[in-house]
Amino acid sequence: MVETEGRSFSRCDWLRRSSGAGSCSELRISNQNNMMAGDESRRLQQALGVLRNILSTPETVTSLSSSLERQRTGSQAQEQHVTNNVSHSAVESELRERFRPANSQVASAGQADEGGQTGGSLRYQTQLHFGKWNSRPRKRAKTVYHDTFNKDIILLPGPSSTAVIKHRTKQQLHEHGHILNGFEFQKSWDHRTVTDQIRDAFGEKLSADVSSRMATGCLVPVRDILQDLATKIKHQKKCKFNINRSTVLDGAIRGLNEGHTIHVTLFSVRFSDDMGVPEEAVDLCGPRREFLRLLMEALPKSPMFEGEEGKLNLAFDSSEDRYFIAGRAIAVSLVHGGSPAGFLSPTLFSCLVDGPELAKPVLEDVADIDLHEKIKRVTEGKSLEDLLATTEPLDEYLANAGCLRPLRRLEDKNLLVDDILMFQVIHRVRGPFERFRDGLRTLGVLDKIQAHPESFRPLLCWSPTNLTADLLDSLFTIRLSTVGSNRRSAEEVVVPFWRDYLIDAEG
Incomplete structure (x- = not known):
């Protein structure tokens, strides 16, 4: 109690008067709150003390750590299990969606299973409705035997042709009717029947002698071929041919050019010696054959040919008309009963038969001795360093020939050598070769060479x-x-x- 000016006040009255508001109940609540805050502070202090005691003991820390690790591992396993269940459920749903059975029983079983009822596992359902898991032996398909089969047939220039026909060459053969697509063969045909059917299928593309060759299965004698070509010679008209033995080639150029027709008529040769005294004789084939023999001896000695004796290739000469005369002279000599050439290289003969694109020149065809040695050193290189060193002297030649090729490995030397040989032997003399081939078309000789290459090979190429x-x-x-x-x-x-x-x- 508080006494003031003769009056006594209680604590609540004094507090009420001093504050101007509130009540005793409010004061009591405030006191209780203060007491609770004090209790919490004491409890917190006690907890901190207990925690300090726990952390100060190593055994207790180890135990707590193990307990926490077990709880974390168990939680992850539970989460993984839940994830697997969700994934498995999604896979089963996808399988049911894609392999939905057609009958109602399977559909109801699937619905029951999706609803949570044990209607059987997915594997059991798949085995039940889509067959057993064990593989059943498959029945071998019944073999169907046909009486016919189809093959493509390509008409090649001759039996010596070994090139694979493709791309542009195949297209050209198609255009000329030299390819039969899907030709039907009967399995009951014998060899002779097959030959007859192919011969009839090509029809006019095969000449009479080729057809007879296919029928007999042997080479046509070249004598018979030349006798057949000799029928094109006009016996009603004769012409004289003035020749000097020392200049046989010049005389042939005068008489066998494109403007004269001496090659299709009988011609008599009149020789004169170097002093101009004429030497006449009744031409019973003697002077004519002598002229043709001298001409065949003069051709390989001319600048138009180069290389090893008996294996000559065309050389580059600015006068291409001479190449035409050379080709015509060989054709006329064969048809008129003269001497054969017998000096063409196998590479040049292959160009005449199969075409220059399919020719495969060899190192022996290179007549230039210096270039021959350089190419030989390239072929003998044993390492990439040797290859680079041996090709360095050929840089200018390769640039002019268009044969520059990056050399990154030793095997590139084969491609480089092939490029050099093709340029030196084939591409460099492509113009003269075309004129030489045009000359050989005289009296149809080139066509017969291409049709019977093996028959003409001994006449045009030297062989021991x-x-x-x-x-x-x-x-x-x-x-x-x-x-x-x-x-x-x-x-x-x-x-x-x-x-x-x-x-x-x-x-």
Whole structure:
């Protein structure tokens, strides 16, 4: 109690008067709050003390750490299990959606399973409605045997052609009707029937002699081919041919050019010596054959050809008209009964038969000795460094020839050498080759060469052969005296003895 000016006040009255508001109940609540705050502070202090005691003991810390780790691991496993269940449920839903069975029983089973009821696992349902899990032996498809089959047939220039026809060449063959697509064969046909059917299918694309060759299955004798070509010669008209033995090639150029028709007529040769004195004779094929023989000997010695003797290729000469004369001279000599050329290289012969695009020149075809040695050193390189060193002297040549090729490995040398040989032997003389080939078309000789390459190969290319009596006899030209003279009678007696002697020497 508080006494003031003779009056006594309680604590509540004093507080009410001093504050101007409130009540005793409010004061009591405030006191209670203060007491609760004090209790919480004491509890907090006690908890801090207990925590300090716990953390100060190592065993207790280890135990708490293990307990927390077990709780965390269990929580992750539970989350993974839930995720797997969700994923498995999604996969099952996807499978049911994509492989939905057609009948109602399977659909109801699937719905029950999706609803949570145990209607069987997805594997059981799949096995039940889509077959067993174990693979069943498949029945082998029944083999159907046909009486026919189809193949493409390509008409090649000759049996010696080994190139694979593709791209542009195949397109050209299609345009000329040299390819039969999907030709139907009967399995019951024999060899002769197959040949006859192919021959009939190509029809006019095959000449009569090619057809006969297919029928007989052997090479057509070149003598028969040349005799057939000789029928194109006009016997009604004859022309004279003035030749000087020392300039046979010049005389051939005058008479065998494109403006004259001496190649399709019978012609008589009139020789003159170097002094201009004429040497005439009744032309019983003797002077004409001598002229053709001298011409075949002069051609390989001319600037138009180069290379090893007996294996000559075309050389680059500015006068391309001479190449036409050379081709025509070879054709005329063959058809008119003269000597064969016998000096063309296998590469040049292949160009005539199969075309220059399919030719495969070799190092021996390079006539330039210096270039030959440089190319040979390139082919003998054993490492990339050797290859780069051996190609350095050829840089200017390669640039002019358009054969520059990046060399990154040793195997690139083969491609480089092929490029050099194709340029040097084929592309460099492409113009002269075209003129030479045009000359060989005289009297249809080139077409026969392409149709019967193996028959003409011995006549145009040199090959080692055994010396026979007939071969040695063909090297000599017998010139008999005038008919009716005593010398002529004696000479006719001697000729058989000479030929008997050659036969005895051969035996």
